[in-house]
Amino acid sequence: MADFVETSNTKTAVRELAAPIADVTTFSSIVEGVIATNPWGCTAYTSGDVPQAPVTKTREAYTAYVMYEDDDANNVGQIAARAETVAGFSTCITELLADAELTAAMGGDPYRDFEAERYSASLRCHDPNGEIYTVTFGRDQVRISSYSDDAICAVIEAWADTVPALA
Numbered sequence: 001m002a003d004f005v006e007t008s009n010t011k012t013a014v015r016e017l018a019a020p021i022a023d024v025t026t027f028s029s030i031v032e033g034v035i036a037t038n039p040w041g042c043t044a045y046t047s048g049d050v051p052q053a054p055v056t057k058t059r060e061a062y063t064a065y066v067m068y069e070d071d072d073a074n075n076v077g078q079i080a081a082r083a084e085t086v087a088g089f090s091t092c093i094t095e096l097l098a099d100a101e102l103t104a105a106m107g108g109d110p111y112r113d114f115e116a117e118r119y120s121a122s123l124r125c126h127d128p129n130g131e132i133y134t135v136t137f138g139r140d141q142v143r144i145s146s147y148s149d150d151a152i153c154a155v156i157e158a159w160a161d162t163v164p165a166l167a
Contacts, residue, residue: 060121062089068108
C-alpha cells in the first residue's frame with residue numbers, strides 16, 4: 001500500500017483585534033477597500049479558462065440581534081437575523097425594529113444589541129507568486145489561511161498595521 005506524501009505546507013495566521021470593529025459600515029469599508037484598492041498586490045489569474053480577479057469576495061455573513069425589553073427593563077425576548085449582504089442585514093434590522101405586530105407578540109420594546117452583532121467576509125486572493133490564499137475578516141479577528149510563503153503574511157500584517165480598526 002502506498003504512503004501519503006506531503007505535497008505542500010500551508011499555514012494559518014490569526015490577528016486578534018484589541019477591540020471589535022465598531023459597526024457594519026466600518027467593517028464593510030475595510031473589506032470593500034481591499035477589493036477596490038488591492039493593497040496586497042494580488043494578481044489576476046485564470047482558472048479553468050475563466051479569468052479571475054486578483055481579490056474576490058467568496059462569502060459574507062452578518063448577524064444582528066434585536067432584543068425586547070418590558071417596562072421593568074427585563075429582557076422578554078430576542079431575535080437573531082442573519083443576512084448574506086450588508087444591504088440585507090440593514091433591511092432586516094429596520095423591518096424587525098418597525099414590526100408592531102412582532103413587538104406586541106414579544107411583549108416588550110425592541111432595541112438593537114450592537115455589541116452582539118457578528119460580521120464575517122472571506123476574500124480569495126492570488127499572490128504574484130502563484131499561491132491562492134484566503135483572508136477572512138471577522139468582527140474580532142482577521143485570519144489568513146492556506147498560504148505557505150511567509151511574505152504573504154508579512155504584507156497583510158504591514159497593511160493591517162495601517163488600519164486603525166484592525167489594531
